[in-house]
Amino acid sequence: MTAAAAFDVTLARAIIARKQSTPGAALPILHDLQHAFGYIDDAAIPLVADALNISKAEALGVVSFYPDFRRAPAEGRVMKLCxxxxxxxxxxxxxxxxxxTKHGIAPDRPKPGAGLQVETVYxxxxxxxxxxxxxxxxxxxRLDAARLDAIVSAGQASAQ
Ligand code: FES
Incomplete structure (x- = not known):
C-alpha cells in the first residue's frame, strides 16, 4: 500500500539525496517522493530542481509530462486497472x-467521496x-465483481 505520509521537507530532502547523483535521477526521485507521500507536493519541486541543478520549470515539466505523477493527495484508494x-x-x-453501474465510479474521472479512484493502464x-x-x-x-466490491467498500471505509 502506498504510504500517504503528510509532506515533510526533511524526509523529502533525504529521499532526494539518496539518488541525486544517479544518472537520470529525476524520474526515480519523483517516483520515490510519490511513493512516500502519495503525490508530488508543490514544495518538492524546488528541492528536486536544486538537487539536480535544473530549473524549477524543468522539474515541474517532468512532473506534468507523466500522468502517473499526482499533484495532490488522492482521496481514498487508487486502483490502476488494466x-x-x-x-x-x-x-x-x-x-x-x-x-x-453499481458504484458510480468511472475510470479516470475521480469522484469526490467514492473512496476509490480508478485509473486506466495498459x-x-x-x-x-x-x-x-x-x-x-x-x-x-483475477479481479472479479465481488473483489471489486470489497475494494470499493474498503476504500469508502478508509476515506471516512
Ligand atoms: S496485465 Fe492486463 S494485459 Fe497485461
Missing amino acids: RAESCQANGCEELVAHLE CLGNCALSPAALVDGEPVG
Missing part, C-alpha cells in the same frame, strides 16, 4: 461497467492473472 488485450479478453470491460505485466490491477501499488489478479 484495460489491455489480455485483461479485455478476461472481462475487464465488464468490471468497468460494474464499477459504473498492461501491468500480470497478464497471466487477468484481469489485473494495482490497488495502492499492490498487485491484484
Whole structure:
C-alpha cells in the first residue's frame, strides 16, 4: 500500500539525496517522493530542481509530462486497472461497467467521496492473472465483481 505520509521537507530532502547523483535521477526521485507521500507536493519541486541543478520549470515539466505523477493527495484508494488485450479478453470491460453501474465510479474521472479512484493502464505485466490491477501499488489478479466490491467498500471505509 502506498504510504500517504503528510509532506515533510526533511524526509523529502533525504529521499532526494539518496539518488541525486544517479544518472537520470529525476524520474526515480519523483517516483520515490510519490511513493512516500502519495503525490508530488508543490514544495518538492524546488528541492528536486536544486538537487539536480535544473530549473524549477524543468522539474515541474517532468512532473506534468507523466500522468502517473499526482499533484495532490488522492482521496481514498487508487486502483490502476488494466484495460489491455489480455485483461479485455478476461472481462475487464465488464468490471468497468460494474464499477459504473453499481458504484458510480468511472475510470479516470475521480469522484469526490467514492473512496476509490480508478485509473486506466495498459498492461501491468500480470497478464497471466487477468484481469489485473494495482490497488495502492499492490498487485491484484483475477479481479472479479465481488473483489471489486470489497475494494470499493474498503476504500469508502478508509476515506471516512
Ligand atoms: S494485459 Fe492486463 S496485465 Fe497485461
